[in-house]
C-alpha cells in the first residue's frame with residue numbers, strides 16, 4: 390500500500406494488495422484477424438541515442454531465430470525504421486475489411502510506420518500528442534498482424550504523454566531501455582524504471598549504445614563520451630545490462646543503405662535470451 394493511501398481506489402493506479410476496486414484497463418483489443426504473442430517496448434530518455442537501431446536489430450535477431458517478428462514504429466514524428474530496412478513511403482495496402490497490411494522487409498519482418506503511409510518521406514508529421522497516440526493505437530488495432538511471435542515497439546523518446554498512452558493501450562510484456570554514456574543516465578533510467586513499475590511491466594534490461602569506439606589499428610577501446618556508469622546503475626535498480634554497443638561505422642552504412650538486416654553482429658544474444666524467457 391502507498392504511504393499516501395487515501396483508501397479511495399478510484400483515485401489511485403497502484404495495484405497493491407489492499408485494492409478493493411477494479412483497475413480500469415485502457416488496453417486496446419487487437420482486431421480478430423490478428424495475433425501477437427509478445428510485445429516488447431524499446432524506450433529511451435531522449436532522441437538520437439539509438440532506440441530505433443536497437444529495435445531494428447532485436448527484431449532481426451528474433452527473426453533469425455525463426456520467430457515471426459514485427460515492428461510497430463510508434464515514434465510517429467521521427468520514424469526511422471523503414472529507412473533502415475530499405476522500405477519507402479506509400480507502401481501500405483488495405484485488406485477488404487479495411488485493415489492496413491504492414492510492409493514486409495526482405496527477410497520477412499512485418500513493419501508499420503507513419504513513413505510508410507506518407508506520400509513523401511520528407512513530409513513532417515505535425516500532430517499534437519493525442520493525435521499521435523491515436524495513430525499508434527490504430528497501428529496496433531487496425532493493422533493485420535498475422536501470427537506475430539514478437540512485436541517490437543519503437544517508442545517515442547522520453548516518458549511523456551505519448552509513451553504513457555502507448556504503454557496503457559498495448560499489452561507490453563517487457564521493455565528494453567536504451568541509453569548512451571553522455572546522457573543523464575541515472576535520472577533517465579530512474580524515470581523509465583518508475584514508469585515500468587507503475588504499469589507493472591517487467592524490464593528486460595539496459596542497452597548502452599555508443600559505449601566506446603574500438604581503434605581499428607590497435608583494438609584499444611576509447612570511451613568517446615566519457616566513462617560508462619551503466620553497470621553501477623544496473624546494479625542499483627537490479628536490472629541486467631543486455632549489451633554495450635560500440636560506435637560502429639558499419640551501423641551508419643547499413644542504416645543509410647537500408648540493409649540493417651544484413652549487418653552481422655552478435656550484440657543481442659543475451660537480450661534475445663531474455664526475450665525468449667518472457
Ligand SMILES: Nc1ncnc2c1ncn2[C@@H]1O[C@H](COP(=O)(O)OP(=O)(O)OP(=O)(O)O)[C@@H](O)[C@H]1O
Pocket residue numbers: 433435436437438439440441442443464467468469545546598599634635636637638640641644645
Ligand atoms: N552504435 C552506433 N554506431 C554508429 N552509428 C549509430 C550507432 N547507433 C546509432 N547510430 C546512428 O545514429 C543515428 C540515430 O540512431 P537512431 O535513429 O537509432 O536513434 P533514436 O534513439 O531512435 O533516435 P530518434 O528517437 O530521434 O528516432 C542513426 O543515424 C544511426 O544510424
